[in-house]
Amino acid sequence: MEELAAVPGSRQHNYQVLLDEGKCEYGYFQVLHLPCRHILTVCSHARLDWRAHVCPVYQMETVFKVYSMEFRSIGHENDWPSYDGPRIQPNPQLMRMKRGRGGDNRE
Numbered sequence: 001m002e003e004l005a006a007v008p009g010s011r012q013h014n015y016q017v018l019l020d021e022g023k024c025e026y027g028y029f030q031v032l033h034l035p036c037r038h039i040l041t042v043c044s045h046a047r048l049d050w051r052a053h054v055c056p057v058y059q060m061e062t063v064f065k066v067y068s069m070e071f072r073s074i075g076h077e078n079d080w081p082s083y084d085g086p087r088i089q090p091n092p093q094l095m096r097m098k099r100g101r102g103g104d105n106r107e
């Protein structure tokens, strides 16, 4: 457990950081799963590597894995198989009037 000291002369609050439990009282760390400034401060103070507290989802190795698979081209629209299912059309009464000629429809 680490507790942050306020910076002298500032109105900064103290937030309790429970590094082992992955918690910061401020709350961003639990939500974003990225080290907040409080975590970074604690890691700096305790000489710990802050990178250990970055969620694996954000690590470059994970990001690059997304692009390791092959992306297939969807081809030209003329080569797509025909579609016989229902067709959805917009309700013309709910469509906005086009701007320009034909009057001003600003609200």
Ligand SMILES: [Zn+2]
Pocket (backbone or CB within 6 Å): 015, 024, 025, 026, 027, 028, 029, 036, 037, 038, 039
């Ligand atoms: Zn925090």
